[in-house]
Amino acid sequence: MRYWLLKSEPDCFSIHDLAKCPKKTTYWDGVRNYQARNFMRDQMQVGDGVLFYHSGANPPAIVGTAKIAKAGYADHTALIASENHYDPKSTPEEPIWMMVDIKLDQIFAEPLGLDSLRKVAALDGMELLRKGSRLSVQPVTKPQWETVLKLAGKAASAVKKAK
DNA sequence: GCCAACGTTGGC
């Protein structure tokens, strides 16, 4: 059982879009970075935990959790010329790119903004918080995962109290 | 819109 963080631009595909998918499940296509591909191909297992992150949002934030619903398999969108992420080097016989399926777990009552995450000592060293970090599929340690979930719980109860 | 950080490409 491992833990991951997946980045998405909410304008492109937000966690709310994921909630609208049949069975709240979708395939995670379009990853065109070798390091990220390798994580999906070699390490992701069904049941692994996923932090869902909105990049380019205001503020950028972790907005919920998901689970890996299907382990790495060929990303067919790389083969379709009309697709954004088309890669002519990828073929059906030797696909270069991988995707996984994810299933929505929970949407946080309050998004956990980057600025607030940076203040949390337990998250020091988290890849997401490293300056210049661009990796769209990142491993997350178990302590980091637990810290984030705890923060989400706290934020949720704070919102309830305020009402 | 700016720009730093990063990955990839291609000439040599």
Next chain:
DNA sequence: GCCAACGTTGGC
């Protein structure tokens, strides 16, 4: 194998 040029990501 080096490295400059380029394109992209993503916070601000």
